[in-house]
Amino acid sequence: VTNGPILVVDDDPNILDVVSELLDMEGYRVATAANGAEALRFVEEQRPSLVLLDMRMPVLDGWGFAKELKARGMHLPILVMTAAQNARLWAEEIGAQGYVAKPFEVPALLDAVEKLRAN
């Protein structure tokens, strides 16, 4: 467990803004990326303590990002956040530690983040 920032990855700029503001208010350090490729560029420079990952994104989606991480031998805790019905299945597919289904309740998101950070 590092003290790195929480990386929020989502292609919707509004969601990105709201989620970062929420985490910021709770005292977390936050970084953002609009897709999997941007997120990969970020993790090459700094090691985030947690990744909040949307699945369906242009350029490089959630699956592609997770695969690239594995290929590079990086093990980061991931919390999947997706609007898809099979959120749990997708989270299992990419070996994520947890998931929240969009639209999520803010306390549920914060609980999940806190739990994963504590581990």
Add this chain to the structure above:
Amino acid sequence: VDPETGLSADQFLNYLTQATFFAVFLLTAWAAVRVPRRARINTALFFGVLAFIIAMQWLTAAIHLPANPLFGALTGGLLMTMPYLMLRLVDDFSGVPPRVMAAGAGGMIVSIALVAALPLWPSDAPVRFPITVLLVLYFVVLSGYVAVQLVLGSRRASGVTRRRLQAAAAGCALLALVLLLILPSTLLPALRPVWMVASRLVGLASGLAFFIAFAPPPILRRAWQEPELRAFLGRAARLPRLSSTEAIVWEITRGVSASLGAPAATVGLWDQDDQLMRYAPLDPEGAWTDAPAHLYLAGRAFSTQRALLSDNAERDDPESADVYRAAGTRAVLAAPITAGSERLGVLVAYAPHPPIFADDDLVLIQLLADQAAVILESRKLIDDAARVRAREEVTRLRDDFLSSAAHDLKTPLTTLLAQAQLMERKAERDPTAPADARGIKRLVVETRRLNGLVLELLDAARAEHGRILGLLELTDLVALANKVAARLTTDRHPIRVAGDSRAVAEVDSMRIDQVLSNLIENAAKYSPDGGEVEVRVWQEDSRVSFSVTDRGIGIPAADLAHVFDRFHRGTNVDDRQFAGMGLGLYICRAIVDAHHGEIAVASTRGVAGGGAEGGAGASDNGTTFTVTLPLSQPPGDLDTLSSLK
């Protein structure tokens, strides 16, 4: 004359003919004793008469009896029964009117009487000649009639039955010829040996023809069945791929009736759910008929799962006797169509005359039924596979629709819920903090976005139910275009309206406004580097058209065919850059369709210099959507559509 044996050619032929007839008699008699059927008994009787005459000749020759007028009369009388016996055989085989049968019987009695009376006159009495001519004429006319009937019957028949009828016709004609040959021999006694040899040859041929017609050896039957069977089996492999089960069944029945030489055949398909046998019609235009499983001889073959042959359907199945009588069916051949343990149905061949089927046809129809089972079973598998594929396709499309719609709706909802809860938390922590203007603005924007998506979905749903049009009214599309252009024009995407000055058509003006707005918004959306959008409106004959042209990124050729599909987004379109569910053009097309109009798209994409990405070649690209509408709508539509408003 052979010097060794002293046997003349005439005598040799005589013995050969006699031996042939005698052998045929023994064969047919044995068959009649084994399974006594009317046709077999008649056949045995026919050859029996001949054999009896021959045996008598041998007997008189062996014991050196002097020529006895009584014997002559007996032989002649028996000979005169032959045309009538022939008539009976033909009746068995293809039916003879009762009046003709009665005439034949009467003729036989008269001619036997005449033959018996003939020795009463002295051998040189002038009256003998006309009587002889009369008798020969009776014989020849009746044989000729029978031969013609058989030829006509053979034209209607097919396969093995056709060949048998032809052989029987040949036999009759040859027998008549034998009698005809006797006439010149009595007129020209000098040439008697020539006529005798000729008549013996013809007689031999006639006997052989009768033999293969009425008692064909199984090997010959099989040889005759083979070409039809081969043709059917050749087609069989392709049958499961025919368009419908009806077409397959029709081909099977055709092949079966040809192979068996039966005038008609049908297939009963077993309906497991309704516990009914569905019988195919005898002609392809007819209707299928349902019957309980046990009904008819066919039902018996199905219930017992054994092939059966009945040469008297009315006797063997009294319950359905009137059905057989009405259809003129005498003989029935049926076999179950069963694949493994699955009972698929029954195969039936009908004939109006029993001798058309033989016992070994039981084996043949069972083989044909097994072949039919293979064909129908493959058909079922093909159908099942297609059904599974279709179901998967529907499921996949529904999943796409639902997951796509759900995803698109949940995205703004996520922002709304998170933003509202964020502001709630902020307010709880610091009630005196100033209002979060940015957050409130985001709530408004995202709610509008959500509203747009919901409207889009509702329109798509309405379009699917064909209820997209409201009130139809005469609308000037030029004025409408100017109104929409004024609303949507921007500095980056100025809109120019061109074309006619007035173009009035009967439309739902709100919906046409929606189509035009959508096309203009698309034009602006897909021209990220800015550029003029041109709207043209014109009237041509009885149609009004408008087009929207941009100089944007264009549409790849591969996408052109799909732009009006539900949820289709261009492959060169970044999802994020151009928000929307991909339902816009789908709804546009539905609106235009509902107006009985047409919508078309044409697009060019510059290939040089990076085109869309670089922006340098932007002017090479461009898309034009053209909508054409009729001036007025059919009156029927107007009522229903207006009433829906």
